[in-house]
Amino acid sequence: MALPFFLRKGLVVANHAVNGRSSKSFVDEGRLDAILDLIRPGDFLLVQFAHNDEKSEDPTRYTEPWTTYQEYLRLYIEGARAHGARPVLATPVERRRFDADGNAVPTHGEYPAAMRALAGRERVPLLDIEALSLALWQRLGVEETKVYFNWTATEQDNTHFNPPGAIAVARLVARELLRTRVLARRDVVRLHDEIPTSWITWPEATDTPAA
Template sequence: MSLTRRQVTTAAVAAVPLGLAATGTAQASGSRRSRTLYIAGDSTAAQKYAAAAPETGWGMAIPFFLRKGLAVANHAVNGRSSKSFVDEGRLDVVLGAIRPGDFLVIQFAHNDEKAEDPTRYTEPWTTYQDHLRLYVEGARARGARPVLATPVERRRFDTGGKAVPTHGEYPAAMRALAEQERVALLDLQALSLALWQELGVEGTKTYFNWTATEQDNTHFNPPGAIAVARLVARELLRTRVLAPQDVRRLDQVIPESWITWPQAAA
Protein backbone atom coordinates (compact mmCIF):
# COMPACT_ATOMS: atom_id res chain seq x y z
CA MET A 1 0.00 0.00 0.00
CA SER A 2 1.34 3.43 -0.92
CA LEU A 3 1.38 5.96 1.93
CA THR A 4 1.40 9.72 1.74
CA ARG A 5 4.23 11.60 3.45
CA ARG A 6 1.69 12.96 5.95
CA GLN A 7 0.53 9.44 6.85
CA VAL A 8 4.09 8.30 7.34
CA THR A 9 4.88 11.29 9.55
CA THR A 10 1.77 10.69 11.66
CA ALA A 11 2.63 7.01 12.08
CA ALA A 12 6.21 7.82 13.02
CA VAL A 13 5.14 10.34 15.63
CA ALA A 14 2.74 7.80 17.12
CA ALA A 15 5.61 5.31 17.46
CA VAL A 16 7.80 7.67 19.49
CA PRO A 17 7.63 7.06 23.24
CA LEU A 18 6.15 9.73 25.49
CA GLY A 19 9.54 10.17 27.10
CA LEU A 20 10.86 11.62 23.86
CA ALA A 21 8.12 14.23 23.84
CA ALA A 22 9.17 15.18 27.35
CA THR A 23 12.72 15.57 26.12
CA GLY A 24 11.51 17.98 23.48
CA THR A 25 9.74 20.01 26.16
CA ALA A 26 12.94 20.21 28.14
CA GLN A 27 14.79 21.46 25.09
CA ALA A 28 12.20 24.17 24.53
CA SER A 29 12.71 25.37 28.09
CA GLY A 30 16.40 25.85 27.40
CA SER A 31 17.78 22.95 29.47
CA ARG A 32 20.63 20.79 28.22
CA ARG A 33 19.44 18.50 25.43
CA SER A 34 19.48 14.74 26.08
CA ARG A 35 20.68 12.36 23.39
CA THR A 36 18.30 10.00 21.64
CA LEU A 37 18.76 6.49 20.32
CA TYR A 38 16.78 6.11 17.08
CA ILE A 39 15.88 2.69 15.69
CA ALA A 40 15.19 2.07 11.99
CA GLY A 41 14.20 -1.50 11.32
CA ASP A 42 11.57 -4.17 10.86
CA SER A 43 9.07 -6.12 12.96
CA THR A 44 11.69 -7.83 15.12
CA ALA A 45 12.49 -4.43 16.66
CA ALA A 46 9.17 -2.61 16.27
CA GLN A 47 6.71 -1.33 18.86
CA LYS A 48 3.75 -3.70 19.19
CA TYR A 49 0.27 -2.76 20.31
CA ALA A 50 -2.40 -4.44 22.40
CA ALA A 51 -3.95 -6.42 19.55
CA ALA A 52 -0.59 -8.08 18.84
CA ALA A 53 0.31 -9.11 22.41
CA PRO A 54 2.31 -11.09 23.43
CA GLU A 55 4.41 -10.33 20.33
CA THR A 56 7.19 -7.97 21.38
CA GLY A 57 9.89 -6.11 19.46
CA TRP A 58 13.31 -5.79 21.07
CA GLY A 59 13.02 -2.02 20.71
CA MET A 60 10.29 -2.14 23.37
CA ALA A 61 12.79 -3.58 25.88
CA ILE A 62 15.95 -1.62 25.09
CA PRO A 63 14.98 1.35 27.34
CA PHE A 64 15.27 -0.96 30.38
CA PHE A 65 19.00 -1.22 29.70
CA LEU A 66 19.69 2.47 29.07
CA ARG A 67 20.04 5.29 31.57
CA LYS A 68 16.94 7.37 32.06
CA GLY A 69 18.38 10.42 30.30
CA LEU A 70 18.93 8.51 27.06
CA ALA A 71 15.64 8.55 25.15
CA VAL A 72 14.60 5.93 22.59
CA ALA A 73 12.72 6.77 19.40
CA ASN A 74 11.65 3.49 17.86
CA HIS A 75 10.76 3.97 14.19
CA ALA A 76 10.99 0.28 13.27
CA VAL A 77 7.87 -0.95 11.46
CA ASN A 78 6.52 -4.39 10.62
CA GLY A 79 7.26 -5.67 7.15
CA ARG A 80 9.76 -3.04 6.07
CA SER A 81 13.02 -3.58 4.26
CA SER A 82 15.93 -1.19 3.91
CA LYS A 83 14.37 -0.20 0.58
CA SER A 84 10.67 0.15 1.47
CA PHE A 85 11.53 2.09 4.65
CA VAL A 86 13.23 4.66 2.41
CA ASP A 87 10.63 4.60 -0.36
CA GLU A 88 7.79 5.27 2.10
CA GLY A 89 9.56 8.36 3.43
CA ARG A 90 10.27 6.85 6.84
CA LEU A 91 13.99 7.55 6.69
CA ASP A 92 13.16 11.17 5.85
CA VAL A 93 11.12 11.36 9.05
CA VAL A 94 14.01 10.01 11.11
CA LEU A 95 16.55 12.32 9.50
CA GLY A 96 14.23 15.25 9.98
CA ALA A 97 14.21 14.64 13.73
CA ILE A 98 17.70 13.34 14.49
CA ARG A 99 20.19 15.79 15.96
CA PRO A 100 23.97 16.01 16.54
CA GLY A 101 25.05 13.55 19.20
CA ASP A 102 22.14 11.17 18.63
CA PHE A 103 22.47 7.57 17.47
CA LEU A 104 20.76 5.66 14.66
CA VAL A 105 20.64 1.85 14.98
CA ILE A 106 19.86 0.30 11.58
CA GLN A 107 18.60 -3.30 11.41
CA PHE A 108 17.19 -4.72 8.18
CA ALA A 109 17.29 -7.95 6.13
CA HIS A 110 14.24 -10.03 7.08
CA ASN A 111 12.18 -8.37 4.36
CA ASP A 112 15.02 -7.46 2.01
CA GLU A 113 15.22 -11.22 1.41
CA LYS A 114 11.75 -11.43 -0.18
CA ALA A 115 12.67 -11.78 -3.85
CA GLU A 116 9.01 -12.21 -4.82
CA ASP A 117 8.23 -8.64 -3.71
CA PRO A 118 9.99 -5.94 -5.77
CA THR A 119 8.83 -3.21 -3.40
CA ARG A 120 10.99 -4.71 -0.64
CA TYR A 121 13.62 -6.94 -2.20
CA THR A 122 17.28 -5.92 -2.29
CA GLU A 123 20.30 -7.90 -3.42
CA PRO A 124 22.84 -8.33 -0.59
CA TRP A 125 26.00 -7.05 -2.24
CA THR A 126 24.47 -4.26 -4.32
CA THR A 127 21.11 -2.67 -3.56
CA TYR A 128 21.07 -3.75 0.11
CA GLN A 129 24.39 -2.04 0.74
CA ASP A 130 23.33 0.93 -1.38
CA HIS A 131 20.24 1.50 0.74
CA LEU A 132 22.11 1.04 4.01
CA ARG A 133 24.52 3.77 2.90
CA LEU A 134 21.59 6.19 2.76
CA TYR A 135 21.02 5.68 6.48
CA VAL A 136 24.72 5.90 7.32
CA GLU A 137 25.37 9.00 5.25
CA GLY A 138 22.12 10.67 6.33
CA ALA A 139 22.92 10.24 10.03
CA ARG A 140 26.49 11.44 9.63
CA ALA A 141 25.41 14.49 7.65
CA ARG A 142 23.33 15.54 10.65
CA GLY A 143 26.06 14.95 13.21
CA ALA A 144 24.50 11.71 14.49
CA ARG A 145 26.28 8.38 14.79
CA PRO A 146 25.06 5.49 12.63
CA VAL A 147 25.21 1.95 14.01
CA LEU A 148 24.62 -1.11 11.82
CA ALA A 149 22.99 -4.18 13.38
CA THR A 150 22.93 -7.50 11.55
CA PRO A 151 19.45 -9.09 11.55
CA VAL A 152 18.37 -11.14 14.54
CA GLU A 153 18.17 -14.81 13.67
CA ARG A 154 14.94 -16.75 13.29
CA ARG A 155 14.30 -19.89 15.31
CA ARG A 156 15.39 -22.72 13.04
CA PHE A 157 17.17 -25.97 13.88
CA ASP A 158 18.36 -28.87 11.76
CA THR A 159 17.48 -32.49 12.51
CA GLY A 160 20.48 -32.76 14.81
CA GLY A 161 19.35 -29.84 16.97
CA LYS A 162 21.85 -27.34 15.61
CA ALA A 163 20.65 -23.74 15.24
CA VAL A 164 21.05 -22.79 11.59
CA PRO A 165 21.36 -19.34 9.96
CA THR A 166 18.51 -18.10 7.78
CA HIS A 167 19.68 -14.76 6.38
CA GLY A 168 21.95 -15.87 3.55
CA GLU A 169 24.51 -13.29 2.46
CA TYR A 170 22.86 -10.29 4.11
CA PRO A 171 24.79 -10.40 7.42
CA ALA A 172 28.10 -10.76 5.57
CA ALA A 173 27.19 -7.86 3.29
CA MET A 174 26.40 -5.66 6.29
CA ARG A 175 29.62 -6.65 8.06
CA ALA A 176 31.61 -5.74 4.95
CA LEU A 177 29.83 -2.40 4.64
CA ALA A 178 30.45 -1.60 8.30
CA GLU A 179 34.16 -2.25 7.82
CA GLN A 180 34.30 -0.26 4.60
CA GLU A 181 32.42 2.73 6.03
CA ARG A 182 33.99 2.43 9.50
CA VAL A 183 30.62 2.11 11.17
CA ALA A 184 30.09 0.42 14.53
CA LEU A 185 28.57 -3.04 14.05
CA LEU A 186 26.26 -4.90 16.43
CA ASP A 187 26.47 -8.49 15.22
CA LEU A 188 23.03 -9.57 16.41
CA GLN A 189 22.86 -12.36 13.85
CA ALA A 190 25.87 -14.17 15.26
CA LEU A 191 25.00 -13.44 18.88
CA SER A 192 21.37 -14.49 18.61
CA LEU A 193 22.28 -17.66 16.70
CA ALA A 194 24.65 -18.58 19.54
CA LEU A 195 21.95 -17.83 22.10
CA TRP A 196 19.39 -19.98 20.30
CA GLN A 197 21.93 -22.81 20.19
CA GLU A 198 22.53 -22.48 23.92
CA LEU A 199 18.79 -22.53 24.66
CA GLY A 200 18.09 -25.43 22.33
CA VAL A 201 15.06 -26.55 20.36
CA GLU A 202 12.62 -26.54 23.27
CA GLY A 203 14.13 -23.69 25.25
CA THR A 204 13.85 -21.24 22.36
CA LYS A 205 10.09 -21.76 22.20
CA THR A 206 9.80 -19.69 25.37
CA TYR A 207 11.57 -16.76 23.66
CA PHE A 208 9.52 -16.64 20.47
CA ASN A 209 5.87 -15.81 19.91
CA TRP A 210 4.58 -19.34 20.44
CA THR A 211 1.00 -19.33 21.68
CA ALA A 212 -1.89 -21.77 21.76
CA THR A 213 -2.86 -20.68 18.26
CA GLU A 214 0.44 -19.62 16.70
CA GLN A 215 3.94 -21.02 16.25
CA ASP A 216 5.95 -17.97 15.22
CA ASN A 217 9.66 -18.58 14.75
CA THR A 218 10.49 -15.00 13.72
CA HIS A 219 8.96 -12.68 16.31
CA PHE A 220 9.61 -12.54 20.02
CA ASN A 221 7.55 -12.65 23.18
CA PRO A 222 8.65 -10.58 26.24
CA PRO A 223 11.49 -12.92 27.36
CA GLY A 224 12.87 -13.05 23.82
CA ALA A 225 12.66 -9.30 23.28
CA ILE A 226 14.35 -8.67 26.62
CA ALA A 227 17.12 -11.14 25.79
CA VAL A 228 17.80 -9.54 22.41
CA ALA A 229 17.65 -6.02 23.84
CA ARG A 230 20.27 -7.12 26.38
CA LEU A 231 22.47 -8.24 23.48
CA VAL A 232 21.97 -4.85 21.82
CA ALA A 233 22.90 -2.94 24.98
CA ARG A 234 26.00 -5.06 25.56
CA GLU A 235 27.09 -4.54 21.96
CA LEU A 236 26.53 -0.78 22.20
CA LEU A 237 28.85 -0.81 25.20
CA ARG A 238 31.40 -3.18 23.66
CA THR A 239 31.69 -1.10 20.48
CA ARG A 240 31.99 2.08 22.59
CA VAL A 241 28.96 3.61 20.96
CA LEU A 242 27.73 4.10 24.52
CA ALA A 243 29.78 4.72 27.64
CA PRO A 244 29.47 2.60 30.80
CA GLN A 245 27.33 5.27 32.44
CA ASP A 246 24.84 5.06 29.55
CA VAL A 247 23.83 1.46 30.22
CA ARG A 248 22.34 -0.31 33.22
CA ARG A 249 20.93 -3.65 34.39
CA LEU A 250 23.05 -5.69 31.97
CA ASP A 251 23.27 -8.53 34.47
CA GLN A 252 19.92 -8.06 36.17
CA VAL A 253 16.66 -9.92 35.63
CA ILE A 254 14.11 -7.75 33.83
CA PRO A 255 10.54 -8.68 34.83
CA GLU A 256 8.28 -9.60 31.92
CA SER A 257 5.63 -7.38 33.52
CA TRP A 258 7.66 -4.33 32.51
CA ILE A 259 6.62 -4.94 28.89
CA THR A 260 3.35 -3.24 28.03
CA TRP A 261 1.35 -3.01 24.82
CA PRO A 262 -0.45 0.33 24.37
CA GLN A 263 -3.58 0.72 22.32
CA ALA A 264 -2.81 1.53 18.71
CA ALA A 265 -3.17 5.17 17.70
CA ALA A 266 -6.41 5.92 15.90
Protein backbone atom coordinates (compact mmCIF):
# COMPACT_ATOMS: atom_id res chain seq x y z
CA MET A 1 0.00 0.00 0.00
CA ALA A 2 1.54 3.28 -1.14
CA LEU A 3 -0.92 6.00 -0.10
CA PRO A 4 0.51 6.45 3.43
CA PHE A 5 3.82 7.59 1.89
CA PHE A 6 2.06 10.78 0.83
CA LEU A 7 0.27 11.50 4.11
CA ARG A 8 1.64 13.22 7.19
CA LYS A 9 2.53 11.23 10.24
CA GLY A 10 -0.54 10.59 12.37
CA LEU A 11 -2.96 9.98 9.51
CA VAL A 12 -3.79 6.27 9.56
CA VAL A 13 -4.93 4.33 6.49
CA ALA A 14 -6.85 1.09 7.08
CA ASN A 15 -6.74 -0.88 3.84
CA HIS A 16 -9.85 -3.06 3.52
CA ALA A 17 -9.52 -3.64 -0.23
CA VAL A 18 -9.73 -7.27 -1.37
CA ASN A 19 -8.82 -8.39 -4.86
CA GLY A 20 -11.51 -9.65 -7.19
CA ARG A 21 -14.43 -7.96 -5.46
CA SER A 22 -17.05 -5.68 -6.95
CA SER A 23 -19.19 -3.11 -5.19
CA LYS A 24 -21.82 -5.87 -4.97
CA SER A 25 -19.76 -8.86 -3.84
CA PHE A 26 -17.92 -6.74 -1.25
CA VAL A 27 -21.28 -5.94 0.34
CA ASP A 28 -22.67 -9.46 -0.07
CA GLU A 29 -19.65 -10.93 1.73
CA GLY A 30 -20.25 -8.66 4.72
CA ARG A 31 -17.10 -6.63 4.15
CA LEU A 32 -18.84 -3.26 4.20
CA ASP A 33 -20.54 -4.20 7.47
CA ALA A 34 -17.13 -5.03 8.93
CA ILE A 35 -15.86 -1.57 7.99
CA LEU A 36 -18.92 0.13 9.43
CA ASP A 37 -18.39 -1.72 12.70
CA LEU A 38 -14.99 -0.02 12.97
CA ILE A 39 -15.49 3.38 11.37
CA ARG A 40 -15.73 6.40 13.63
CA PRO A 41 -17.07 9.96 13.33
CA GLY A 42 -14.64 12.10 11.39
CA ASP A 43 -13.13 9.19 9.46
CA PHE A 44 -13.08 9.13 5.66
CA LEU A 45 -14.29 6.13 3.67
CA LEU A 46 -12.59 6.01 0.26
CA VAL A 47 -14.60 3.90 -2.18
CA GLN A 48 -13.29 2.72 -5.56
CA PHE A 49 -14.94 -0.03 -7.61
CA ALA A 50 -15.59 -0.90 -11.26
CA HIS A 51 -13.06 -3.43 -12.59
CA ASN A 52 -15.02 -6.39 -11.25
CA ASP A 53 -18.44 -4.76 -11.50
CA GLU A 54 -17.87 -5.06 -15.25
CA LYS A 55 -17.90 -8.90 -15.16
CA SER A 56 -21.22 -9.43 -16.92
CA GLU A 57 -20.61 -13.19 -17.05
CA ASP A 58 -20.49 -13.39 -13.24
CA PRO A 59 -23.81 -12.60 -11.51
CA THR A 60 -22.13 -12.59 -8.09
CA ARG A 61 -20.08 -9.54 -9.10
CA TYR A 62 -21.74 -7.80 -12.04
CA THR A 63 -23.56 -4.50 -11.63
CA GLU A 64 -25.08 -2.29 -14.30
CA PRO A 65 -23.53 1.19 -14.35
CA TRP A 66 -26.62 3.37 -14.12
CA THR A 67 -28.70 1.18 -11.82
CA THR A 68 -27.22 -1.47 -9.53
CA TYR A 69 -23.69 0.01 -9.53
CA GLN A 70 -25.02 3.30 -8.24
CA GLU A 71 -27.34 1.51 -5.82
CA TYR A 72 -24.46 -0.40 -4.25
CA LEU A 73 -22.24 2.68 -4.11
CA ARG A 74 -25.05 4.46 -2.31
CA LEU A 75 -24.85 1.82 0.45
CA TYR A 76 -21.26 2.88 1.13
CA ILE A 77 -22.21 6.55 1.13
CA GLU A 78 -25.19 6.10 3.42
CA GLY A 79 -23.33 3.70 5.71
CA ALA A 80 -20.44 6.10 6.21
CA ARG A 81 -22.73 9.05 6.85
CA ALA A 82 -24.84 7.08 9.32
CA HIS A 83 -21.70 6.65 11.43
CA GLY A 84 -20.61 10.27 11.18
CA ALA A 85 -17.89 9.46 8.65
CA ARG A 86 -17.33 11.17 5.31
CA PRO A 87 -17.58 9.12 2.10
CA VAL A 88 -15.23 9.85 -0.80
CA LEU A 89 -15.68 8.25 -4.23
CA ALA A 90 -12.78 7.48 -6.58
CA THR A 91 -13.27 6.56 -10.21
CA PRO A 92 -11.41 3.38 -11.23
CA VAL A 93 -7.80 3.55 -12.31
CA GLU A 94 -7.37 2.83 -16.00
CA ARG A 95 -5.89 -0.33 -17.43
CA ARG A 96 -2.96 -0.13 -19.82
CA ARG A 97 -4.53 -0.18 -23.27
CA PHE A 98 -3.48 1.67 -26.43
CA ASP A 99 -4.95 1.87 -29.91
CA ALA A 100 -3.02 1.35 -33.15
CA ASP A 101 -1.98 5.01 -33.15
CA GLY A 102 -0.48 4.79 -29.67
CA ASN A 103 -3.28 6.60 -27.86
CA ALA A 104 -4.31 5.46 -24.40
CA VAL A 105 -7.94 4.35 -24.52
CA PRO A 106 -10.52 4.09 -21.72
CA THR A 107 -11.61 0.60 -20.69
CA HIS A 108 -14.32 1.11 -18.06
CA GLY A 109 -17.30 1.96 -20.21
CA GLU A 110 -20.04 3.89 -18.43
CA TYR A 111 -18.88 3.16 -14.88
CA PRO A 112 -16.77 6.31 -14.36
CA ALA A 113 -19.56 8.53 -15.70
CA ALA A 114 -22.09 6.78 -13.46
CA MET A 115 -19.88 7.37 -10.43
CA ARG A 116 -19.34 11.03 -11.34
CA ALA A 117 -23.08 11.53 -11.67
CA LEU A 118 -23.77 9.87 -8.33
CA ALA A 119 -21.09 11.92 -6.60
CA GLY A 120 -22.69 15.08 -7.93
CA ARG A 121 -26.17 14.11 -6.81
CA GLU A 122 -25.04 12.97 -3.38
CA ARG A 123 -22.57 15.83 -2.93
CA VAL A 124 -19.73 13.43 -2.28
CA PRO A 125 -16.11 14.41 -3.03
CA LEU A 126 -14.90 12.71 -6.20
CA LEU A 127 -11.31 11.71 -6.93
CA ASP A 128 -11.21 11.34 -10.71
CA ILE A 129 -8.47 8.71 -10.89
CA GLU A 130 -9.81 7.32 -14.17
CA ALA A 131 -9.25 10.59 -16.02
CA LEU A 132 -5.90 11.27 -14.36
CA SER A 133 -4.49 7.79 -14.93
CA LEU A 134 -5.62 7.79 -18.56
CA ALA A 135 -3.82 11.10 -19.06
CA LEU A 136 -0.72 9.71 -17.34
CA TRP A 137 -0.62 6.60 -19.55
CA GLN A 138 -1.07 8.84 -22.60
CA ARG A 139 1.87 11.00 -21.55
CA LEU A 140 4.11 8.03 -20.78
CA GLY A 141 3.28 6.13 -23.95
CA VAL A 142 3.17 2.49 -24.99
CA GLU A 143 6.61 1.40 -23.85
CA GLU A 144 7.18 3.47 -20.72
CA THR A 145 3.86 2.43 -19.19
CA LYS A 146 5.12 -1.16 -19.06
CA VAL A 147 7.40 -0.02 -16.23
CA TYR A 148 4.32 0.56 -14.06
CA PHE A 149 2.48 -2.71 -14.68
CA ASN A 150 3.33 -6.37 -14.10
CA TRP A 151 5.16 -6.82 -17.37
CA THR A 152 7.83 -9.51 -17.20
CA ALA A 153 9.44 -11.99 -19.55
CA THR A 154 6.64 -14.44 -18.80
CA GLU A 155 3.67 -12.19 -17.98
CA GLN A 156 2.03 -9.25 -19.72
CA ASP A 157 -0.44 -7.88 -17.19
CA ASN A 158 -2.10 -4.61 -18.20
CA THR A 159 -4.27 -4.32 -15.09
CA HIS A 160 -2.19 -4.87 -11.96
CA PHE A 161 0.60 -2.61 -10.80
CA ASN A 162 4.14 -3.29 -9.68
CA PRO A 163 5.72 -1.01 -7.00
CA PRO A 164 6.44 1.94 -9.34
CA GLY A 165 2.87 1.77 -10.61
CA ALA A 166 1.40 1.57 -7.13
CA ILE A 167 3.39 4.63 -6.09
CA ALA A 168 2.39 6.58 -9.21
CA VAL A 169 -1.32 5.92 -8.68
CA ALA A 170 -1.12 6.67 -4.95
CA ARG A 171 0.45 10.01 -5.86
CA LEU A 172 -2.58 10.75 -8.06
CA VAL A 173 -4.89 9.89 -5.17
CA ALA A 174 -2.98 12.15 -2.77
CA ARG A 175 -3.14 15.03 -5.24
CA GLU A 176 -6.87 14.56 -5.65
CA LEU A 177 -7.41 14.43 -1.89
CA LEU A 178 -5.70 17.80 -1.75
CA ARG A 179 -7.46 19.27 -4.81
CA THR A 180 -10.91 18.32 -3.52
CA ARG A 181 -10.05 19.65 -0.06
CA VAL A 182 -10.76 16.32 1.54
CA LEU A 183 -7.35 16.83 3.13
CA ALA A 184 -5.57 20.06 3.97
CA ARG A 185 -2.20 21.03 2.54
CA ARG A 186 -0.47 20.14 5.80
CA ASP A 187 -1.85 16.59 5.53
CA VAL A 188 -0.22 15.76 2.19
CA VAL A 189 3.55 15.26 1.89
CA ARG A 190 6.20 14.12 -0.62
CA LEU A 191 4.05 14.90 -3.67
CA HIS A 192 7.17 15.74 -5.67
CA ASP A 193 9.61 13.38 -3.97
CA GLU A 194 11.05 10.15 -5.29
CA ILE A 195 9.57 7.29 -3.26
CA PRO A 196 11.79 4.19 -2.93
CA THR A 197 10.06 1.10 -4.26
CA SER A 198 11.57 -0.80 -1.32
CA TRP A 199 9.02 0.95 0.91
CA ILE A 200 6.19 -1.02 -0.72
CA THR A 201 4.74 -4.02 1.08
CA TRP A 202 2.03 -6.22 -0.40
CA PRO A 203 -0.88 -7.77 1.52
CA GLU A 204 -1.43 -11.48 1.19
CA ALA A 205 -3.53 -12.32 -1.86
CA THR A 206 -6.92 -13.97 -1.50
CA ASP A 207 -7.91 -17.05 -3.47
CA THR A 208 -10.13 -15.04 -5.83
CA PRO A 209 -8.32 -13.53 -8.82
CA ALA A 210 -8.80 -9.88 -9.67
CA ALA A 211 -9.13 -8.60 -13.21
